[in-house]
Amino acid sequence: MAVCYQLPVLALDRPVPKHVLSRRGAISFSSSSALFSPTPRHLSKRRGAISYDSADQTALFIRLLDVRGRSQPGPQPQRRAPRPPPQVDFRDLHSGRDAAGPGATRGLHRPLSLQRSRHVLQRSPAPEPRHILDRDYGGQATCVLQRVGCWDFDVFLLDRLTNGNSLVSLTLHLFVHYGLIRLFQLDVVKLRRFLVCVQEDYRSHNPYHNALHAADVTQAMHCFLREPQLAETLTSCDILLGLVAAATHDLDHPGVNQRFLVQTEHHLAALYQNTSVLENHHWKSAVGLLRESGLLAHRPASERLKMEERLGSLILATDISRQNDYLSQFRCHLQSGDLRMDNANHRHFILQMAMKCADICNPCRPWRLCKLWSSKVTEEFFHQGDTERKHNMEVSPMCDRQTNSMAKIQIDFISNVVEPLFSEWSRFSATPLSRVMMGHLSANKAGWRRSLLEEAEPAKLSASS
Ligand SMILES: Nc1ncnc2c1ncn2[C@@H]1O[C@@H]2COP(=O)(O)O[C@H]2[C@H]1O
Incomplete structure (x- = not known):
């Protein structure tokens, strides 16, 4: 059972240190959080989140989910323990790629020469000869x-x-x-x-x-x-x-x-x-x-x-x-x-x-761009699938590299999601742009069909030999 409370910030029994509030407006906590455990841990299993992004901006709201046996001493009813959620360390998701989410990625762009976009309020440093590169680009x-x-x-x-x-x-x-x-x-x-x-x-x-x-x-x-x-x-x-x-x-x-x-x-x-x-x-x-x-x-x-x-x-x-x-x-x-x-x-x-x-x-872009995006989205899907397999989770549809291929994913996505949407849009906006997009869409789908056939060829050959 999930129980959801919204409590004004004053209901908290101690102040929330500023550092736990990210500007994103939400933090999470669990029973292991010392900050929010006025009851002994063995009596209370709490999960939830805190949001300070309320309309009046003066209140902080907390949501508690899955609250059982809150602060009630004595024996708890016997229940089969629910299967715990997979303990995924979200840093693993991007191991070797994204260590700690936003912020950690800052500063990764190697400047062409000197780019000051991240210091918009700073005064420009003294000009150097290599600025000429920036001007070119x-x-x-x-x-x-x-x-x-x-x-x-x-x-x-x-x-x-x-x-x-x-x-x-x-x-x-x-x-x-x-x-x-x-x-x-x-x-x-x-x-x-x-x-x-x-x-x-x-x-x-x-x-x-x-x-x-x-x-x-x-x-x-x-x-x-x-x-x-x-x-x-x-x-x-x-x-x-x-x-x-x-x-x-x-x-x-x-x-x-x-x-x-x-x-x-x-x-x-x-x-x-x-x-x-x-x-x-x-x-x-x-x-x-x-x-x-x-x-x-x-x-x-x-x-x-x-x-x-x-x-x-x-x-x-x-x-x-x-x-x-x-x-x-x-x-x-x-x-x-x-x-x-x-x-x-x-x-x-x-x-x-x-x-x-x-x-x-x-998928409605010219073939070269369409292929670039497809390989990026497939890489992200398969990475999620790998993580799911590693944690014994059921692998999500489209995320399993063992049963899917880029071409197969694209054909399904185009047929089930993109074509239905864009055919209505081009009915609403019957313009040259819509015709161009629909043209690319069908050419790209044909391209993915060819890729799928090519993928099948080696399998057919090895089966027949
Ligand atoms: N080329 C693509 N192939 C397969 N799925 C896609 C493609 N482009 C977008 N998507 C999916 O469409 C979804 C749109 O919402 P999201 O950005 O959350 O996640 C996106 C992907 O899951």
Whole structure:
């Protein structure tokens, strides 16, 4: 049984040391935590999480899960001990890759010469001759960014030219492009600081869920925002939220899926009650960074809260397990032809659909880019599968390298997830871009089918010999 309490911070019997509160707004604890064990350990098994990201910001909430025999002395009812969750050391997940999550990854980018993006407020050091290299690369990056609205945009190239800072440079470029700095009277230093923090809070050692994926999704979102039905009707606030949601939609992704977090009783699963665990975490992390940066501090509080809420519903829409709900709603609208882009709720729904498309558009990219993304996502899946096998857990679908191949995963993903979504999107937005995307999608699927046949060939040959 899971029991969930929300208690104001005053209910705690001793103050919470500041150092346990990360800016991400959540910490976990268990029965072994000295901080929260007013009852003897043998009487109480506590798991849960603490969140300070409440609307009024003055209260701290704790959630206790699986609370049994709390502070009641005497014999406990006889029960068969539940199977303990696998004791996964999350540092193992990225052994040799990501030792301790965000923060630990900071400083890993080897500067081309001198790059000061992580010290936005520091004064520039004295010029040195090697700055000339930065200027060369900067010039090329600027050139590449001129093509940011093209569907075959090469975000990998931009990432190399900006030395791993594609998310910051691309998003800043788009803010300038849409005039958002002027329209929202944004402080450029705060904006840059916010984007640098966003980029750094992606785990650079995740093969797929890292800042480069976020840059790719932001670029795709820009392409969708330019589609006539959206470009003619979206407000500047819609555009701002669309870009921020795309840039932050996988913030601090741990490189494993929700199923894994639930099975290992990760504190995030407890905090978000096993529902849209990752997406809630990405959203709350984004809100934490927005508040910390003070980017919107000059806007009225009610507007800020509304924006945070809408940001949440855009990020939560990327929960792939809820795809069918969104798709049936979309189909209903398309069948009845009742979508009105002058209606704010309808516009927001279309933004949610655009966000979903941007998130999983990699199979619709040209073959070279599609293959790069596929190998990254497969590497991350298989790494999770290896960890699950190592801990005697059931290996998640698509994560088992012994029974899957990249081609097989891609064909399934395209047929079951991407095609249904993009065929509805291209019904809504029947444009040249949609035709290009659908063209790549079917060509790529054919490419994966060929790869699958090639994979089968050696097996057939050895069976017949
Ligand atoms: N090319 C791909 N092949 C297989 N799965 C993918 C691919 N691209 C995205 N996904 C999945 O789609 C999911 C979208 O939500 P997530 O980013 O949480 O996790 C993503 C992956 O699990």
